Amino acid sequence: MSLLGRMQSLMGGRMVRDIRGTMLIALVGRICHFFAFVYAARCLGDSLGESSEALGWAQYLQFILTLGLDIVAVRHLAAKSVSFEQLVPRIFTSRLVIYGFCSLFWILGLFFLKLPWMEFQVWLAAILNLMTLGMNFQWVFQGKERMPVFTMIQAMISFGILLGFLFFLKPGTQAGADLWVMGVCQLLVTAVSWVYIKSHYKVALYAKRWCCYIREGLPNWIFGLLYNTLITIGMLSLKKLSAGDSNFSNHDDAYATLYRLALAVHFILAFVGSVIYTRIVIWKNERTDFFFRVGLVCFGVISIGVIHGMHPILYPFLFKKAVFLPAAPYMSWMLFGRFVGLTSGILVWGMLAHHRDWRAVQCALFPVVASVLLHFLLVPQYGMTATVFLNLGGELGLLICCLIGFMGLRKSGGTSDE
Numbered sequence: 001m002s003l004l005g006r007m008q009s010l011m012g013g014r015m016v017r018d019i020r021g022t023m024l025i026a027l028v029g030r031i032c033h034f035f036a037f038v039y040a041a042r043c044l045g046d047s048l049g050e051s052s053e054a055l056g057w058a059q060y061l062q063f064i065l066t067l068g069l070d071i072v073a074v075r076h077l078a079a080k081s082v083s084f085e086q087l088v089p090r091i092f093t094s095r096l097v098i099y100g101f102c103s104l105f106w107i108l109g110l111f112f113l114k115l116p117w118m119e120f121q122v123w124l125a126a127i128l129n130l131m132t133l134g135m136n137f138q139w140v141f142q143g144k145e146r147m148p149v150f151t152m153i154q155a156m157i158s159f160g161i162l163l164g165f166l167f168f169l170k171p172g173t174q175a176g177a178d179l180w181v182m183g184v185c186q187l188l189v190t191a192v193s194w195v196y197i198k199s200h201y202k203v204a205l206y207a208k209r210w211c212c213y214i215r216e217g218l219p220n221w222i223f224g225l226l227y228n229t230l231i232t233i234g235m236l237s238l239k240k241l242s243a244g245d246s247n248f249s250n251h252d253d254a255y256a257t258l259y260r261l262a263l264a265v266h267f268i269l270a271f272v273g274s275v276i277y278t279r280i281v282i283w284k285n286e287r288t289d290f291f292f293r294v295g296l297v298c299f300g301v302i303s304i305g306v307i308h309g310m311h312p313i314l315y316p317f318l319f320k321k322a323v324f325l326p327a328a329p330y331m332s333w334m335l336f337g338r339f340v341g342l343t344s345g346i347l348v349w350g351m352l353a354h355h356r357d358w359r360a361v362q363c364a365l366f367p368v369v370a371s372v373l374l375h376f377l378l379v380p381q382y383g384m385t386a387t388v389f390l391n392l393g394g395e396l397g398l399l400i401c402c403l404i405g406f407m408g409l410r411k412s413g414g415t416s417d418e
Contacts, residue, residue, distance in 0.1 A: 018275045019276070022274075044177070056232065060232050062099075064221075068218060074278060077142075079282075079284075099135065122176035125180045137190065145275075147275045161185050230395070237375055241379040255327060262331075262337070277346075277349040297346055302343045347406040350409065359409070362401075367393075367394050371391070371394030374386075
């Protein structure tokens with residue numbers, strides 16, 4: 001088949017149709033989520049930082065505790081190497097046990113610290129968000145190649161959160177109110193969704209052998225830990241590293257706002273990636289032009305990732321407070337980093353399809369460690385400028401390492417680690 005014919009075959013397939021539907025729905029959902037955040041920022045004012053910090057730690061802990069199980073589940077479902085009836089209860093039970101015990105220890109820790117009530121309830125609300133994030137059901141829809149349906153559910157959650165904020169939050173609302181609204185909305189939808197999965201697919205949700213995939217997920221867990229350290233280190237460290245320097249006194253507020261915007265784009269692209277990743281495993285089993293297809297998708301993603309010239313109009317429109325405006329010139333760079341991250345993810349899944357999980361870990365190790373170390377050296381001197389460009393530099397470094405690893409996979413014929 002000619003090059004043009006191969007490109008037409010790819011662009012006219014199910015993957016592209018699912019991407020269109022997923023991206024459109026995800027965009028609507030993220031718009032609702034983003035305006036919900038803008039409204040919450042106006043209502044909470046300075047106390048937004050407390051909620052953001054608690055939610056940030058909950059999200060980071062969720063990434064740590066996932067243990068690579070999502071990737072293992074999607075890979076098995078796409079390759080049909082484990083039956084759906086066996087996989088679902090094992091993954092569900094393992095996540096319930098892991099996040100349940102973690103939430104319990106977190107609550108006990110809060111009582112032990114004897115925090116003031118306002119601070120206590122902020123972190124308690126963060127635990128609720130941790131639990132709902134941990135019991136995520138995306139991997140079921142992703143493995144079944146029904147991501148547009150899952151994206152619709154997520155969009156409904158975002159719309160529900162927006163309505164909840166409009167109804168419950170008013171100017172002067174205390175810190176943590178936004179986390180309670182988010183947690184309750186997500187809890188209700190998560191519970192209903194698992195009931196639907198159980199009844200629709202006629203599967204049990206509990207299994208005795210719930211820890212059998214943790215070892216397989218170990219390298220994926222390490223990779224996820226490294227990557228999420230890369231994208232969250234700025235949010236977690238900027239305020240502390242630049243504390244005491246009057247030039248950077250408000251940069252944590254501006255960066256937190258920018259980070260939320262970039263995170264909204266990240267989630268849209270993550271939904272797009274979730275469609276592509278499943279197809280990559282299927283291509284490995286069914287297609288002889290595996291490397292061509294993965295390379296073509298990477299080129300398409302990176303080519304649309306250059307976003308410049310938007311911040312002079314868009315950013316001041318969304319964020320009117322002067323304290324947020326110093327982040328405006330960095331918006332396009334942060335968004336570009338999210339596209340670079342998606343491209344790296346495609347290459348990583350090319351390696352995962354061939355069970356080269358540890359190679360993916362090796363690709364992430366150097367750029368992440370270098371970026372984190374440079375944070376401690378450069379952020380105290382250059383503040384938010386260093387934070388933004390170290391994030392982008394880490395993403396570009398990861399992309400280069402993943403490209404080298406993927407090309408090495410092709411030369412070795414895709415021999416697996418196993």
